Amino acid sequence: MEEIKNYTVIIYTENQIGLLAQISNIFTRRSMSIWSLSAGPSSIDGIHNITITTDATERRIREAVRQIEKRVDVIKAFFYVEDQLVYRELAMYKVPTGKLLDSGELESLLSKYNARIVEMNKTFTVIQKTGYTDETQALHDELKNIGVLQFVRSGRVAISRTMQEPVFKFLQKREREKEKINKS
Amino acid sequence: MNKTITGSEAMWLSLIAEGVDTVFGYPGGQIIPVYDTLCDFEDRIRHILVRHEQGAIHAAQGYARSTGEPGVVIVTSGPGATNVITGVVDAMTDSTPLVVITGQVPSAALGTDAFQEADVTGLTGPITKWNYQIRRPEEIAWAISRAFYIARTGRPGPVVLDFTKDAQNGKTEFSYEKCKFIRSYIPNPKPSDQAIDKAIALIDNAKKPLVVFGQGVTISGAGKELQAFLEKADIPAGATMLGLSALPSDFPLYQGMIGMHGNVAPNIKTNECDVLIAVGMRFSDRVTGTVSTYAKQAKIIHIDIDNAELGKIITPEVAICGDAKKVLSILTEKIQKNSHEAWVKSFDHCREVERKKVIDMEISGGEGPIRMGEAVAMVADVSGDKAVIVTDVGQNQLSAARYSRFTKGRSFITSGGLGTMGFGLPAAIGAKIATPKKQVCLFVGDGGIQMTIQELGTIMQEHVGVKIVLLNNNWLGNVRQWQEMFFDRRYSQTRMLNPDYKLIAEAYGIRYRAVEDKKDLRKAVTEMLSDDEPFLLDVHVLEESNIMPMIPPGKGIDQIMLNEKEWYQK
Numbered sequence: 210m211e212e213i214k215n216y217t218v219i220i221y222t223e224n225q226i227g228l229l230a231q232i233s234n235i236f237t238r239r240s241m242s243i244w245s246l247s248a249g250p251s252s253i254d255g256i257h258n259i260t261i262t263t264d265a266t267e268r269r270i271r272e273a274v275r276q277i278e279k280r281v282d283v284i285k286a287f288f289y290v291e292d293q294l295v296y297r298e299l300a301m302y303k304v305p306t307g308k309l310l311d312s313g314e315l316e317s318l319l320s321k322y323n324a325r326i327v328e329m330n331k332t333f334t335v336i337q338k339t340g341y342t343d344e345t346q347a348l349h350d351e352l353k354n355i356g357v358l359q360f361v362r363s364g365r366v367a368i369s370r371t372m373q374e375p376v377f378k379f380l381q382k383r384e385r386e387k388e389k390i391n392k393s
Numbered sequence: 394m395n396k397t398i399t400g401s402e403a404m405w406l407s408l409i410a411e412g413v414d415t416v417f418g419y420p421g422g423q424i425i426p427v428y429d430t431l432c433d434f435e436d437r438i439r440h441i442l443v444r445h446e447q448g449a450i451h452a453a454q455g456y457a458r459s460t461g462e463p464g465v466v467i468v469t470s471g472p473g474a475t476n477v478i479t480g481v482v483d484a485m486t487d488s489t490p491l492v493v494i495t496g497q498v499p500s501a502a503l504g505t506d507a508f509q510e511a512d513v514t515g516l517t518g519p520i521t522k523w524n525y526q527i528r529r530p531e532e533i534a535w536a537i538s539r540a541f542y543i544a545r546t547g548r549p550g551p552v553v554l555d556f557t558k559d560a561q562n563g564k565t566e567f568s569y570e571k572c573k574f575i576r577s578y579i580p581n582p583k584p585s586d587q588a589i590d591k592a593i594a595l596i597d598n599a600k601k602p603l604v605v606f607g608q609g610v611t612i613s614g615a616g617k618e619l620q621a622f623l624e625k626a627d628i629p630a631g632a633t634m635l636g637l638s639a640l641p642s643d644f645p646l647y648q649g650m651i652g653m654h655g656n657v658a659p660n661i662k663t664n665e666c667d668v669l670i671a672v673g674m675r676f677s678d679r680v681t682g683t684v685s686t687y688a689k690q691a692k693i694i695h696i697d698i699d700n701a702e703l704g705k706i707i708t709p710e711v712a713i714c715g716d717a718k719k720v721l722s723i724l725t726e727k728i729q730k731n732s733h734e735a736w737v738k739s740f741d742h743c744r745e746v747e748r749k750k751v752i753d754m755e756i757s758g759g760e761g762p763i764r765m766g767e768a769v770a771m772v773a774d775v776s777g778d779k780a781v782i783v784t785d786v787g788q789n790q791l792s793a794a795r796y797s798r799f800t801k802g803r804s805f806i807t808s809g810g811l812g813t814m815g816f817g818l819p820a821a822i823g824a825k826i827a828t829p830k831k832q833v834c835l836f837v838g839d840g841g842i843q844m845t846i847q848e849l850g851t852i853m854q855e856h857v858g859v860k861i862v863l864l865n866n867n868w869l870g871n872v873r874q875w876q877e878m879f880f881d882r883r884y885s886q887t888r889m890l891n892p893d894y895k896l897i898a899e900a901y902g903i904r905y906r907a908v909e910d911k912k913d914l915r916k917a918v919t920e921m922l923s924d925d926e927p928f929l930l931d932v933h934v935l936e937e938s939n940i941m942p943m944i945p946p947g948k949g950i951d952q953i954m955l956n957e958k959e960w961y962q963k
Contacts, residue, residue, distance in 0.1 A: 223577055226526070231518040238519070268704075275701040281523045281543055284577040383576040390574050 211266035215244075217296065217367050218274060218288045220259040221251060221376040225282040232259060232283070235276045241265055245298070247364030252374055256284065262365050285376045289369065296367035300345035301327070302336045302352050303359040309334050312355050322348045333358060400530035400561045401430035404494070405438065407537035410569040413465050415439045415456065415826060417449040421469020422509055424496030426561040441826060441855055444847035446473050448819040450480025451845065454489050455823030458806045459781060459833075461612070463490040463544045464823065470496040471509030474555070475516070479813055481551045482520045486810030487635060488608060490549035492540045499559040500528045513555040522550030528557050530565035542572035547580030548699040549612060582700065584715030589723055591711045592670075592694045597729045599668035601736045602628045605651055605659070605680075606717075608635035608809075609673015609697060615718035616802050619672065620644060622725040627733045629740055631659025633674050635809045638799035642778065648740050652680040653944050654791045657953055657961055658743035660944065663688050664951040670694045673717040676706040677810060686949035696720050743961075750955045751941050756796055762935040763911055765792035765864045768918075772834055772862065773798045775918045780832040780860075781806065783824050785817030785841030788870035791940040793836040815844030821859045822851055832922060834860040839891050840869045849901040858925040861903075866936045867891055874939045878957060879946075898929045907931040 222228055229248060236243050244262045251258040265273070270288050277286045306329060309315055319325065324338035338348055342362075349360055369375050398406070404427060408416070418440060420428040431440060443449040446468045453464025468477055474495040484491045498507040514526045523543045525536050533556075540552040596602060610619050616639050623630055623646045631651040632639060640647045649656030651663065663669065669691040674680070681687040684706060695702075695709035696717060703712040713720055755766035769792050772780060778798040784790040784807040799805065806824055808816040821835035842863060852859060869887040876884050898905035904926060908917040914932070921928045942953045942961065953961040 227514050227518055227524070230515065234519045272701075272705055275703075275705075279699070279701045281575065281578045380576065387574050387576065 211268055213264050213266055214290055215262060215264055216270045216288050216290060217294055217365060218261045218263065218270070218277070218286060219367060219369065219375070220261070220277055220286040221284040221374070222257045222259060223282040223284065224255060224257055228280065228282050229259060231280055232261075232277055235273055236261070236263060239269065239273060241269065241273065245364035247366055251376075253377070253380070256376070260365055260367050285379050287369070287375055289367070294367040294369060296341075296365050297339045298342060298345055298365050299337065299339050299363040300349070301361050302338075302349060302357055303333050304336065304352055304355050304357055306330065306332060306334045308355045314355075318348070318351060324348060396566075397564045398567050399426070399430065400533055400556075400563050400565060401426045402433075403530060403533040403565055403567045404537065404556070404561070405430055405434045406567060407534050407569055408465060409434070409437055410571070411537065411541045412462070413438070415441065416465040416467055417441045417443060417452045417456070417823065418467035419443055419446050419449055419469070419473060421473045421496060423470035423498055423558050424467065424473070424556070424561070426558065427467060427494075427496070427556070441822075441851065443819065444850045445845065446476035447479060447815065448822075448845055448848040448851060450477040450484075450491070450493065451813075451816050451819035452823035452826070452848075452851070453491055454480060454484055454816070455783060455806055455820030456827040457484075457489050457491060457823075458820070459803050459824040459827045461490075461614075461803070463492050463541060466491060466493040468493070468495055469509065470498055470513070471511045474511055474513045478516065478520070479811075481517055481553065483808050483811040483813045483816065484551040485520050485522065487808065488549050488612060489551065490544040491551040492537070492544050493551060493553045495553060495555050496561075497526065497555045497557045500557045501559070503557070513553065517553045520551075521553050524553040524555065526555040526557065527560045530560050530563035533560070533565065534567060534569050538570060538572040539575065542575070543578065547578070581716055582698070582714045584713050584720050584723065588711050588713045589720070589727070592713060592724060593727050595668050595692055595694060595711065596626055596670065596724065597731070600733070601666045602626065602668040602670065602733065603659070603662055603666035603691075604628050604630035604670045604672060605633065605663070605674060606630060606636045606639060606672040607633040607674025608639070609717045610636060610639040611802055613673065613698070613716045613718040615673070615721050616640065618718050618721040618725065622721045625725055626728050626731050627737065628670070629659070629662070629737050631655065631663075633677070633680050633809075634794050634807060636674060637794060637797075638802055638804040641800050642798040646737065648744075650794055652677075653682070654795065654940050654942065656744070657747040657942055658740040660950050660953060661743050661961070661963065662740060664690065664949070666691050668692050668694065670696070671709075672696045672721065673698070675699075675702045681706065682944045682948055682950040682952070688950075746955070746961065747942065750959070763908065763914055763932055764938060765789065765934050766796045767911070768862060768864060768914065768932045768934065769793050769796035769836060771914050771918045772922075775915065775922050776832055776834065780804070780834040780922075781824055781828060783807070783817055783821040783833060783835045785835070785837040786812045786814045787838050787841060788866075788874065788940050789817075789836045789838040789841065789864045791871070792864065795940075814841040817841055818845050818861070819848045819851070821861070822848060822855075822857050825857050825859045826855070829858075832860060833858075834862060836862050836864060838870060839863060839865045839867060840889060846897070849897070849903060852903060852927045853901045857927060859927055860921050861927075861929045862921075863894060863929060863931045864934050865891065865894070865931055866934050866938070868936060870938075871940070873937070877937070877939065878943075894929060894931045903927045903929050905929045905931065907933065909933045
């Protein structure tokens with residue numbers, strides 16, 4: 210059996226309604242769970258970026274990425290294992306303020322996890338932390354002793370180690386091809 | 394400069410600009426403006442009014458498959474749109490170019506569960522090559538030009554345009570420009586030189602090469618290029634069911650059909666060859682049998698225009714992403730002229746065994762009721778192998794695939810990947826409308842014809858000269874065969890009581906003849922093919938007969954049953 214790894218798929222798309230649903234469909238149809246998903250703009254005007262994390266074998270992920278690229282409005286899709294990317298997730302934790310203060314651990318936790326308080330009132334405190342999944346999870350586990358009222362973790366945002374957007378050269382090439390077609 | 398027109402007018406003008414002169418459709422509430430405007434375009438557009446939207450889409454598929462040009466469907470919102478969904482999936486699986494226009498509720502009502510509202514772009518997203526909801530009349534020309542470009546280029550497929558009523562009624566300026574470029578879409582990828590070089594080395598050094606080809610050859614118009622390639626390298630070739638008619642049946646290196654009910658020789662040889670060259674095909678499970686034992690001994694070269702097919706089922710030694718015509722031309726130029734006489738000759742033995750054990754009995758076997766193969770072979774014989782053969786799904790389809798013979802491309806139209814019963818009758822209507830000078834002959838079972846039998850009304854109204862050969866056995870034959878072979882003859886819900894087809898044909902004004910006796914078959918087929926009128930030939934065939942040979946499910950491509958008891962011995 211091929212090894213199952215955690216992959217991050219970064220997809221560059223045109224801004225087209227319904228495309229996100231079609232892309233997530235490609236995963237669900239193959240019974241691949243999407244662990245996290247985030248969508249937003251890229252550094253190139255008009256081009257969107259969808260970042261999805263999932264567990265799969267390399268063969269499966271390659272297959273899925275080809276199916277994703279087959280969608281007409283997808284410009285290009287790439288898949289990475291973790292060390293090929295710089296990535297972060299954002300987590301927020303809501304804890305009861307009284308218990309938090311009573312615990313006496315507030316300062317040590319904040320400095321240990323490089324977390325910060327974004328809101329504090331008499332009843333609850335919202336702590337924010339960015340980092341890798343295991344780091345945000347570790348803080349969650351420690352806060353459990355105090356009591357976590359709410360916990361939320363964002364989808365992964367990731368940036369490749371290539372100099373520009375990995376789709377950049379492809380778009381330049383397509384621009385040249387377009388000029389050629391328009392001339393002919 | 395451009396005067397202002399309605400969205401509906403813009404739609405018809407856009408279709409005309411794309412060369413459309415025939416559409417298949419059915420009106421309804423949310424598409425009335427389009428139909429109203431059609432009155433002004435009747436000199437340029439032939440609208441075929443079907444009896445059910447499923448009929449429209451299968452007819453458009455038949456039209457597209459027999460010409461290569463996109464079939465156009467126009468239906469209303471909600472149920473009109475959902476009724477075409479089977480055909481959309483079918484077209485997606487079988488790479489059929491379609492442009493389907495569905496009416497939609499006014500954009501202000503979207504998402505309110507308005508009368509006859511369905512989420513058409515949501516429903517058809519995963520089953521179309523592209524879809525788009527037109528909400529403003531200014532988008533029409535852009536969306537339609539893009540739709541045709543996407544449907545007909547690369548690996549063809551269906552496109553759905555969901556057209557809101559306010560966009561149909563709204564006013565817009567109009568100018569049309571054909572789409573030639575979409576930056577996110579590369580329809581005709583350039584084959585990699587490196588892959589080509591590797592393929593040439595493999596082909597030149599092969600001792601026992603085999604080609605298997607699919608519909609990609611037909612779509613890219615590469616029939617001649619395939620012949621030149623096979624002749625120069627002296628390579629035998631087998632076709633998938635959708636690849637049928639891409640090579641003439643009498644082409645010397647052609648070895649017949651591969652797959653579950655294919656010919657023995659190309660199936661057996663798949664697991665004996667040293668280099669397998671797959672052209673424009675996708676290694677469907679009906680073609681490979683058990684994948685884990687498929688062509689393990691061979692180095693595989695896979696040529697396909699769809700990058701997502703390369704490595705999907707089989708991991709090839711060499712993958713070439715490109716158009717079959719282009720790739721075959723390059724390969725033919727660069728490979729050495731070769732001869733594999735003994736290897737080619739070795740196919741004869743398999744063919745002889747199949748002839749003796751299966752074919753002879755099926756198409757010329759002595760006494761008793763008419764067999765399906767006999768009826769198919771008779772049509773081939775009387776038509777001089779020139780008819781366009783359309784099939785439904787099941788034993789009629791497999792017999793037609795096995796015993797038809799072809800002289801020209803685009804002569805075999807069937808629902809392959811999806812296996813849609815009910816496809817045949819409307820698809821034959823579309824094929825006949827597209828190619829009125831050809832004889833179009835449908836093989837259909839008594840199960841399948843009843844799934845879309847309402848389209849006899851379309852034949853009547855449009856006077857479509859389709860020749861319908863009903864292979865009538867009073868069973869859902871293919872399922873019955875599986876029940877006999879793999880389910881201990883427990884015939885669950887496969888016996889079918891039939892209506893009087895004579896009365897049905899009469900009701901629609903379609904000529905009818907029944908044949909029960911072998912000796913009447915030639916005369917009946919000759920009568921049917923003697924003119925260009927619609928005809929229903931009701932052939933009462935042997936009731937319990939099986940399509941053989943068969944690779945049973947779960948078996949390898951070289952594990953072939955010649956009949957219910959006997960396996961092919963290697």
